[in-house]
Amino acid sequence: MNSAEMEHFRQLILQRLGDLAAQSAAGQDAQSVVELDQQAVGRLSRMxxxxxxxxxxxxxxxxxxxxxxxxxxxxxxDEDEFGYCEDCGEEIAHGRLELDLAASKCVSCASG
Structure with missing residues (x-):
């Protein structure tokens, strides 16, 4: 994998990490404690x-x-191991990396 391709994948990963951080921040309120105020909220609404x-x-x-x-x-x-299967050492197909940026195994090794 050449340096331009590596930078492309690095930017995709950083963008996805930013998206996940934004989603995490937005979801904090939904994870908060549910109040046990049966006067304000009915039993089914609380459920x-x-x-x-x-x-x-x-x-x-x-x-x-x-x-x-x-x-x-x-x-x-950073260790120059991205894009190579951690089991067999073969290069992981770019299409697979586009679908799963964190793929660490080629299709053959991942399928068993």
Whole structure:
């Protein structure tokens, strides 16, 4: 992979990390504690709020996982290992990297 391609992927990763940070900031309110004020909110509405809170927390876990994977991809870039399969050492197809910027295995190794 040449330096222009590497920079292209670096910019895509940094852009995605920025998007994830913005989504995390926007989702903070949805993860807050649900108040137990039955006078202001009915029982079903409170159950909906609890369900929405649980979904927001699950989304944050998924975002955190993706952030970790992307940061690992940046570290592989710094070590000149980005774009190469961590199992067999072959180059990972650019199309695969475009779909999953944090891919660390080629299609053959990933499929088992």
């Amino acid at each position: 909906d709020a609890l369900q929405n809170q649980a979904m927001a927390k699950a989304q944050q876990v998924r975002r955190d996982t993706e952030i970790h994977r992307l940061q690992t991809a940046l570290a592989r870039m």
